[in-house]
Amino acid sequence: MASPDSGSPESGPSVASTTAPVLDRDGVRLTVDEAVATVTLxxxxxxxxxxxxxxxxxxxxxxxxxxSVRVVVLRGEGKSFSAGLDRQAFTPEGFDGEPSFLDLARGDDDVLDAAIAEYQDAFTWWRRGDIVSIAAVQGHAIGAGFQLALACDLRVAADDAQFAMRETSLGLVPDLTGTHPLVSLVGYARALEICATGRFVQAAEAERVGLANLVVPGDQLDAAAQDLAAALLAAPRAAVIETKALLQGAVGRPYEEQRRAERAAQARRLRDLAGIGD
Structure with a gap:
């Protein structure tokens, strides 16, 4: 699953929303300001x-x-982005109204697989083709927190950010979709070392190895994420969608197939600009 939360330090200031929440429950708030949505833990x-x-x-x-949303910014209130899975998941009692992870492990294989698949759904939509997602990360991003940051297309980190994949140290594996983007960003050898040791990757290293696109002082994190969102909105939406699809498919396509995909995408863009429909 993901590493348990290791404590509850004093929380820091939160950023007030300028729009009424579209959703606000269970530790998650969604607000929408025209083409930019903000998801706050x-x-x-x-x-x-x-x-x-x-x-x-x-x-x-x-x-x-x-x-209408083109960019989604994911952030966490307080001093930590997300310190991982609540340790209550590993107690016999679990959460109210939920089977404990221990009970799931003792049960049917199909039920366990379906439960984990449901949990993964929270991490899969951030890279869909019609949006660009940005994780604004401060403080701890551990286990499930690290994987949630990895679920996004881009990451802006405060200079106090610390990433760690603690699952292996606890006898588990990262199972919330984080392995694929981690290997894509830093390569197999570094990803293995990060996961197998469970060590902390500080902000400066995260930027150097490609985990973070940008590192800024903590008091500039929200502004930096919003600036990046504005820059992403400057290009026409259809061009961004086509470019994102090309880049997402590039690793899995042979060179010649990628060339064909580029030609087809550019033909669609040229016809659109010329006012020629399908």
């Missing part, structure tokens, strides 16, 4: 520790996101 008192109910709320955000 709101349980600062527990360092935005994650749980199945929070994952369902994140999945619902993906479902209710208006079609």
């Amino acid at each position: 709101t349980n600062a008192a527990k360092r935005n520790a994650q749980s199945p109910v929070l994952w369902r709320a994140l999945t619902e955000v993906g479902r209710v996101l208006p079609g």
Whole structure:
């Protein structure tokens, strides 16, 4: 699953929303300001520790996101982006109304697989083709928190950000879709070392190895994320969508197939600019 939350330090200041929430429950708030949506983890008192109910709320955000949204900014209130899975998941009691992870492990294989697949749904929609997602990361991004940051297309980090994949150290594996983007960003050898040791990757290293696109002072994090969102909105939406699709498919395509994909995408763009329909 993901590493447990290791404590509940004092929370820091939150950024007030300028729009009424579209969704606000279970530790997740969604606000929309024209083409930019902001998803905020709101349980600062527990360092935005994650749980199945929070994952369902994140999945619902993906479902209710208006079609006008082009950029989604993901942030966490308080001093930590997300310190990982709430340790209560590993107790016999689990969460109210939820089977504990221990009970799931003792049960049917198909039920366990379906439960993990449901949890993964909260992490899969951030890279869909019609949006660009940005994680604004401060403080701890551990386990599930690290994987949630990795679920986004881009990451802006505060200079106090610390990333760690603690699952292997706990006898588990990263299972919330984080392995694929991690290897894509830093390569197999570094990804293995980060996961197998469970060590912390500080902000400066994260930027150097490609985990973070940008590192800024903590008091500039939200502004930097909004500036990046504005820059992404400057290009026509259709061009960004086509470019994102090309880049997402580049690793899995042979060179000649990628050349054909580029030609086809450019032909669509030229026809669109010339006012020629399909």
